[in-house]
Amino acid sequence: PDDLKEKWTTNSRKWVLGIDVNKMAKPVEISEPVVEAGVYDSPQGTALVLANFTYLPIENLKVEIDVAKKPVRVVSCETGPLNFVSSATKNGYKISFSMELKISDIVLIEL
Numbered sequence: 001p002d003d004l005k006e007k008w009t010t011n012s013r014k015w016v017l018g019i020d021v022n023k024m025a026k027p028v029e030i031s032e033p034v035v036e037a038g039v040y041d042s043p044q045g046t047a048l049v050l051a052n053f054t055y056l057p058i059e060n061l062k063v064e065i066d067v068a069k070k071p072v073r074v075v076s077c078e079t080g081p082l083n084f085v086s087s088a089t090k091n092g093y094k095i096s097f098s099m100e101l102k103i104s105d106i107v108l109i110e111l
Contacts, residue, residue, distance in 0.1 A: 031062035048107040068092040073110040
């Protein structure tokens, strides 16, 4: 009860998703395969909710996310402001940043 020990293999993740994840457009790319990401947009920006199902701290999680407008700030609710790079795309901007992720975090992308 005090420890979660499940492990998710690549085949298990594909079976649960029921799709070939390599062929679909993703609103966010995460460098670790067992980190869940939820994207919530508003007129003021985007909240990226992260849940780490490896249950081990990830020192350098890499994130790429598409947003509609140019960001002015990216902030982790756990660790504070994050350095980021943004580049214009056909439909808005792609933002890239790295961060430490323990069990969970919310990253606010302010527009």
